[in-house]
Amino acid sequence: MVARDPLANPEPLIRRVYAYVAYRIGDGPDAEDVTSETFERALRYRDSYRSSEGEPVGWLIGIARRCIADAVKARLELAEPRETAAPGDVEADSIRRLDLAHTMAGLDESDRELLALRYGADLTARQIGELLGQRTNAVEVALHRALGRLRTELEAPAVDPAPAGTPLPTAGNS
Amino acid sequence: MSRFWQRSERQLEARLRAERPMPRPELVEAVARRVGPRPVLSGSKRFAFAGALTAAMLGALASVGGISYAASAARSAAEVVKKAVAPAGQQTAIGVFGINSGGDQYRPGYGFGDPNRNHTGPPGLERPGGAAAPPLRTRRAPDGKARLVSFRIQLDEQAALRIHVLDPNGRPLLLSQRGSKVGAGGISGPQTKTIRYTVRVPRSIPITLRIPANLLRAGELYQVRVVATDPSGQRTELLIPFTA
Numbered sequence: 001m002v003a004r005d006p007l008a009n010p011e012p013l014i015r016r017v018y019a020y021v022a023y024r025i026g027d028g029p030d031a032e033d034v035t036s037e038t039f040e041r042a043l044r045y046r047d048s049y050r051s052s053e054g055e056p057v058g059w060l061i062g063i064a065r066r067c068i069a070d071a072v073k074a075r076l077e078l079a080e081p082r083e084t085a086a087p088g089d090v091e092a093d094s095i096r097r098l099d100l101a102h103t104m105a106g107l108d109e110s111d112r113e114l115l116a117l118r119y120g121a122d123l124t125a126r127q128i129g130e131l132l133g134q135r136t137n138a139v140e141v142a143l144h145r146a147l148g149r150l151r152t153e154l155e156a157p158a159v160d161p162a163p164a165g166t167p168l169p170t171a172g173n174s
Numbered sequence: 175m176s177r178f179w180q181r182s183e184r185q186l187e188a189r190l191r192a193e194r195p196m197p198r199p200e201l202v203e204a205v206a207r208r209v210g211p212r213p214v215l216s217g218s219k220r221f222a223f224a225g226a227l228t229a230a231m232l233g234a235l236a237s238v239g240g241i242s243y244a245a246s247a248a249r250s251a252a253e254v255v256k257k258a259v260a261p262a263g264q265q266t267a268i269g270v271f272g273i274n275s276g277g278d279q280y281r282p283g284y285g286f287g288d289p290n291r292n293h294t295g296p297p298g299l300e301r302p303g304g305a306a307a308p309p310l311r312t313r314r315a316p317d318g319k320a321r322l323v324s325f326r327i328q329l330d331e332q333a334a335l336r337i338h339v340l341d342p343n344g345r346p347l348l349l350s351q352r353g354s355k356v357g358a359g360g361i362s363g364p365q366t367k368t369i370r371y372t373v374r375v376p377r378s379i380p381i382t383l384r385i386p387a388n389l390l391r392a393g394e395l396y397q398v399r400v401v402a403t404d405p406s407g408q409r410t411e412l413l414i415p416f417t418a
Binding site for chain 1: 182183186187189190191193194195196197198201202204205206208209211212302326328375376377378380
């Protein structure tokens, strides 16, 4: 009997893994790095996948979780300064404050994980429960609470980025 | 009130899905290409792509239709095998020469030159943002004796990297390996005009170069030159401008 290939038709899987990773650690080069590493490891363990253990996306997300943990650990060890964007203007910063991804980054790690699994990787509550070793009901309750906290953060008033009268640096003035 | 919160929650769920981060098409293409089709099965036997395969086996491989892969996947598989078996006439002996500065740690299945980790054609080497990315700026090293320049490159197959920094006249500058980083860790060695690194795992790679401060003039435009050579000897060069 031919074992199912978990990496057949990889494009949708790549998008779901990337969305999950980006919701966890932010959109950009780090998420690309972790996504690439996830599939490198998946390639290595391709033949060990068993359909009885669940859908390929759940298997891949399990790998991605470990890659994220490794990447975070490496980042802490290196304390490498990240490339930052040039300072923006007040309006752009205010808009960014309301940006969903930015708000997600401010959530508790466990909330971010749940929301990333549900709305990034598109896993069902049952699949999330299998991945995290929790009951489906518990996952649904936790998701509901995480959404509530996210909504609270999104609806919170934005804080002025600088006191009145302080000129903001613009590109080229440094 | 309960219906209000339910509607509010559904709206937030819709927003989370609609604003889901999307990967760049280049990343999807690079990863999908790297994943490729699973090594083809023939009956109960499994083909191994590493090692020499005869022309007769290449034909058998292409004719296997019992696996649910598109014909194009079989053609790609044949091309990969062809690359492995046909010694390239112009192939340069690459080996693993590039580890005098650093390199990815060896892992089973990631030997340099493994055809499963490489493709035909020169290495895909690019910087996020591509040609439209703004020039980098250096920053002061903690000890004040050097400037650091950091960036990322995206590599889609195994390659030996050679990294230089060129002055405005195109001359390579001396670099400090200690304090420079390629990938997850630092590199070692004396000062050099060429930093070498062997990439066994194609991916996005962070790089930081340490340049003695006395070699740079403020406001001048310099370039990082990255040359990637794959196991078959094909090369790609990337130039990244920066200002001191």
